[in-house]
Amino acid sequence: MRRIYEAAAYTTLRNCWWRDGTPPADHPELKGGHAAEIAVIGGGFTGLNAALALARSGVSVTVIDAEQPGWGASGRNGGFCCLGGSKLGGSIMGKRYGEDARRAWHAAERAAVDHVSDLLSEHHIDADRHSKGETLLAHSPKAMQRIRASFAETHETYGVAPDLIPPEELRQRGLGGAFHGGMTLPIGFALNPAKYHAGLAAAASKHGVQFFGQSPSTAITKSGAQWQIATPNGTITADKVILATNGYSSEDIPGWLRARYLPVQSTIIVTRPITESEQTRQGWTSDQMCYDSRHLLHYFRLMPDRRFLFGMRGGLRATPRAEAALSRKIRADFHRLFPEWTDIDITHEWSGLLCLMRSLTPFAGPVPEMPGVFAAMGYHGNGVAMGSYLGARLAEIVLGQPAKGPFPAFLSHPPKRFPLGPMRRALLAPAYAVAGLFDR
Ligand SMILES: Cc1cc2nc3c(=O)[nH]c(=O)nc-3n(C[C@H](O)[C@H](O)[C@H](O)COP(=O)(O)OP(=O)(O)OC[C@H]3O[C@@H](n4cnc5c(N)ncnc54)[C@H](O)[C@@H]3O)c2cc1C
Numbered sequence: 109m110r111r112i113y114e115a116a117a118y119t120t121l122r123n124c125w126w127r128d129g130t131p132p133a134d135h136p137e138l139k140g141g142h143a144a145e146i147a148v149i150g151g152g153f154t155g156l157n158a159a160l161a162l163a164r165s166g167v168s169v170t171v172i173d174a175e176q177p178g179w180g181a182s183g184r185n186g187g188f189c190c191l192g193g194s195k196l197g198g199s200i201m202g203k204r205y206g207e208d209a210r211r212a213w214h215a216a217e218r219a220a221v222d223h224v225s226d227l228l229s230e231h232h233i234d235a236d237r238h239s240k241g242e243t244l245l246a247h248s249p250k251a252m253q254r255i256r257a258s259f260a261e262t263h264e265t266y267g268v269a270p271d272l273i274p275p276e277e278l279r280q281r282g283l284g285g286a287f288h289g290g291m292t293l294p295i296g297f298a299l300n301p302a303k304y305h306a307g308l309a310a311a312a313s314k315h316g317v318q319f320f321g322q323s324p325s326t327a328i329t330k331s332g333a334q335w336q337i338a339t340p341n342g343t344i345t346a347d348k349v350i351l352a353t354n355g356y357s358s359e360d361i362p363g364w365l366r367a368r369y370l371p372v373q374s375t376i377i378v379t380r381p382i383t384e385s386e387q388t389r390q391g392w393t394s395d396q397m398c399y400d401s402r403h404l405l406h407y408f409r410l411m412p413d414r415r416f417l418f419g420m421r422g423g424l425r426a427t428p429r430a431e432a433a434l435s436r437k438i439r440a441d442f443h444r445l446f447p448e449w450t451d452i453d454i455t456h457e458w459s460g461l462l463c464l465m466r467s468l469t470p471f472a473g474p475v476p477e478m479p480g481v482f483a484a485m486g487y488h489g490n491g492v493a494m495g496s497y498l499g500a501r502l503a504e505i506v507l508g509q510p511a512k513g514p515f516p517a518f519l520s521h522p523p524k525r526f527p528l529g530p531m532r533r534a535l536l537a538p539a540y541a542v543a544g545l546f547d548r
Pocket of ligand 1: 109149150151152153154155172173174175176177178179180181182183184185186187188189190323324325326352353354355356357358361373374375376419458459460461462463484485487488489490491492493494495
């Protein structure tokens with residue numbers, strides 16, 4: 109597999125907090141010949157949601173993962189089950205694809221959150237849910253002015269009234285830090301992603317989905333009316349194939365993917381449990397999941413066990429030197445925003461790859477010139493809800509059924525290639541520099 113980051117980005121998972129409570133899956137390697145109606149490549153939220161929906165329709169499904177299902181972003185994210193998935197502004201989306209498509213997109217964002225909530229209830233998955241919606245915190249007084257100005261549009265877009273939080277009320281609401289006010293939109297919740305993933309995998313197994321780990325697909329070739337997926341020690345023959353590899357995709361499996369996705373690292377730290385008096389000292393006692401208004405945003409939440417999770421963009425490279433620099437940077441940012449917690453031990457720290465698309469919108473649909481091959485990817489750092497939702501919608505596309513939820517047609521427009529080919533992550537350095545200037 110040809111991938112655009114250093115090998116460590118694909119082969120190492122440092123000290124990830126979710127793994128302490130939920131051991132990783134341990135499925136056998138695919139060996140020898142195997143047949144399935146549908147083969148799913150990649151066992152994250154996208155692949156599992158597609159697999160579960162297909163298996164429930166009576167189709168035989170096999171999921172393979174290069175490492176183990178949940179190894180990718182789905183097993184190491186911040187657990188914000190929230191709106192999002194696109195980085196395209198609403199007004200540009202409306203101009204480019206029409207107002208109906210824009211409205212359908214926003215309806216899909218809401219439906220995606222409900223989709224995960226319904227899965228948790230239906231399959232009795234205890235994923236440590238908390239937070240009533242999501243809170244945006246202003247990083248400057250000017251940012252607070254922009255948040256106030258966005259109130260009416262946000263209300264109109266999502267059909268629910270946000271709650272504006274003036275700066276003087278932050279501490280009494282348990283949101284004390286280096287912020288200048290905020291706004292809560294009561295849609296979304298936080299979860300433990302590893303527990304959600306494990307529950308989903310158990311539900312899929314119950315419906316007959318077969319899983320193989322340590323089984324990277326090394327070639328996808330046409331064989332008569334079917335597809336053959338080769339792994340180092342096995343082969344799957346399938347009528348249809350789903351690519352669900354997102355930020356862990358490669359340039360050559362299949363070649364169609366080359367330069368059509370841009371993986372980006374995100375990094376998270378988790379503290380030891382913070383005592384009540386330490387919480388009071390900082391003025392942060394809230395269970396809300398929050399993010400700040402910077403372009404290069406931080407995301408954070410006090411988890412049910414009172415550990416604090418804090419995440420931000422990761423490094424441009426996956427080398428020990430870049431990791432060390434990022435480690436210093438994330439600590440400095442954490443201490444700047446929460447100055448009363450400089451003495452709190454940070455016990456866990458890890459990074460992972462999310463995925464951007466050139467259109468700034470996700471893709472879910474058939475892969476051109478590969479009849480019977482489908483893909484869903486590119487959630488721009490918000491794939492807990494949207495990746496789950498589009499995985500399920502992709503199952504309907506594969507079966508030729510109408511979408512069972514809002515699905516604007518532009519989501520199936522084939523993604524265009526980024527410039528610079530395998531060097532395209534060089535695009536991130538100037539983008540980060542400009543965003544950093546705006547964030548001052
Ligand atoms: C640190 C971090 C924090 C994040 N926080 C949030 C958050 O709080 N909220 C939110 O909504 N989103 C968040 N995201 C994004 C979210 O996690 C992803 O959008 C989502 O998990 C993508 O799911 P997926 O199934 O498409 O891909 P992944 O979960 O990345 O799964 C892809 C899988 O494909 C496998 N694979 C790749 N190539 C092959 C191959 N050739 N053969 C077999 N298997 C292969 C990989 O091993 C991997 O397991 C975060 C991401 C990161 C990295």
